[in-house]
Amino acid sequence: MVEVKLHDIGEGMTEADINCYLVKPGDFVKADDPLVEVQTDKMTAEIPAPRSGVIKELLLSPGQTVQVGTTLLVMEDRSGGDHSAEFQKGTHIVKNEAEPAVAVLDRPAQVRVPVGVSARLGQILASPYTRKVARENGVNIMEVKGTGPAGRIIEEDILAFVKLKEAGVANTSKPGFEHQVPNVSEAGSELQAPTLSEAGSEEHDSGVHKDTLPFRGRRKQIAKKMVQSLYTIPHCTHFEEIDVSELIALREEIKAAGNSISATAFFIKALSIGLKEFPVFNAKLDEENESIQLLREHHIGIAVDTPDGLIVPVIRNVEKMNLKQIHGEMKRLTKLALDDKLTVKDISGGTFTISNVGPLGGSIGATPIIQHPQTALVSFHKTKKRPVVTDQDEIAIRSIMNLSMAFDHRVADGATAVAFTNRFAQLIENPKMMLLELM
């Protein structure tokens, strides 16, 4: 018998929902055949068969949320014997498929968490007795600032906190309660409270109405990745404006001929051409081995805004694609993203990322956060008609799009980033130049 369990299919997941079983008892499956489809915070994934055999029993029903390690189904192994080792191998294959993304998140030890966060998560210094006093007084010890040795919270801190809270000024949301809060107990709490809430103090408990959003699932994943990226990569953002008038005209021509290719597809192709010349932006910094790996394949992630948050499906091997193929793949992935049907393969392995915020309206610029461990990310902003001084010193109305390019300053310098965006601008401003590259 082989028990097929839910394993971590990447990103350090801990649980998943069962979408559906793809087999039924009695079915014969070959190794790596998909058995069950699960939905994690970020993606839909299929759990493959660790080896060939006959399905004996399905243990769960669709809709159930299960923890990693839960047995999903039992299958009978044709050849018999213990196959835990093979099962391990089976899981490994899946991991390999998702290698780049997994490689990042498999090493949580490297993630630097801000000190304040860990201090708040359980490093509160207080003796058991102090904790007891806090509990008996209904005080959340995390809100109290300690005045004892090494900042330890002592009994007096709790009692002072209680006193001030009774006086109506203690905050309940801010960790690190200051003892130097003006003593208003003499002024009378009834008078003081409305004044504070009028002043819009969010820290004041009474008088502030708030809604609470859950901080888990995709939102939490995004937060985790953002923190990892921002605390690892020294970000530098370079801004550029691009004249897309010619590109718009070209698209009209193509459209008239019966083909619709989005501007983003052109951007992606132009970026890919640029990346060939400036491979440092399609690279991965390997600090451990002191090397920068220049990646030959251009797997371009496209940030897609979904109701559940940002998700980044990846167009693979853009360097080998023509504009039509890029356009088609982009449409396909965007739809999957909006339908929440992306698989682990669709979202992993990116080497460079773009974010097209134009349709949403932002026209000036942004400081995008790089997808760790990539080295760069380009945001395209809203195209606007603006007056421009031409080479002939005349004022003309042109369609201008701003671009923000964030790059890892450890790996590349500003000059290279400027050269890269210049090359990109050259291709977009004279789109027929791209023909030369496509020949």
Next chain:
Amino acid sequence: METALQTKTLTLVQAITDGLDTMLGESKEVILLGEDIGKNGGVFRATDGLQEKYGEDRVIDTPLSEAGFVGAAIGMAVNGFRPVVEIQFLGFIYPAYEQIMTHASRLRMRTMGHYTVPMVIRAPYGAGVRAPEIHCDSTESLFTHMPGMKVVCPSNAYDAKGLMIAAIEDPDPVLFLEPMRSYRSSRGEVPEGKYTVEIGKGKKLTEGEDVTVISWGAMVPVAMKAAEEMKQKGVNCEVLDLRTLYPIDKDLVIESVQKTGRTVIVHEAHATGGTGSDLISLINDEAFLYQKAPAERVTGYDTPVPYFGFEDHYLPTPKRVAAAIEKVMKF
């Protein structure tokens, strides 16, 4: 506890002699055995005059064979006697350890309660009297580890006699630790006749709200001295004399520690595996939420007790105890 009206002022060792005398006089089942305890009255004169008074059949000089006479006493106890054996120094008990651990302490269990071993093993223990090596051991926790063996340790004359009588009357084997450093260092009022100090009950020597200081035997005066010093500094110590090391008076300890929230344990035995560790575990189990500071231990060091030139450096002193009290107060 019965209290006689008449009292006399005795040293701790005299109180022990008085207790033995009382029980020898009361019951013919009480027999004393040991090396040189008869004519010589024992190495510390604890049995002085008793052979003369009760005869060679009641107070027996044995060969130099701890395993032999402890084993013999176990046999006598099982057969209706109440033997009290003297080990000259606790450090000499190891040849008899096998008899104690595999027979004395577990016969009641092994016979499903049909037999008990009502014997007492007297053993002077501890450092501070300038004795040679092995004569100064304080290895009480070797005996508290095995259920079935009771371990008592008086710190004063009154308790010494009362505990001795209670130990002789107890149906189970009792290791009776005698702090030789305290044998003659002070005197106390001791009632004449028979009275007992209950085994398993400690005693609160001083009332205090700030810190509980727990000790026993020869360390009680040290703890008391430190507590007096701390009182000058405004710290009120509640000093407990544990008196029985097995079974420990849990109620006394927990009640006090829950009140003060701070603990200092003083014993001259080595720190590792010492009774202090057990006390901290007990406090952790029963009074965790009352702790304002981690419990401190002031103990001998993890070395054999050194030769007399260094003995004073090994033993806890009032200064060391006071420092520990300050430490838990300032935590």
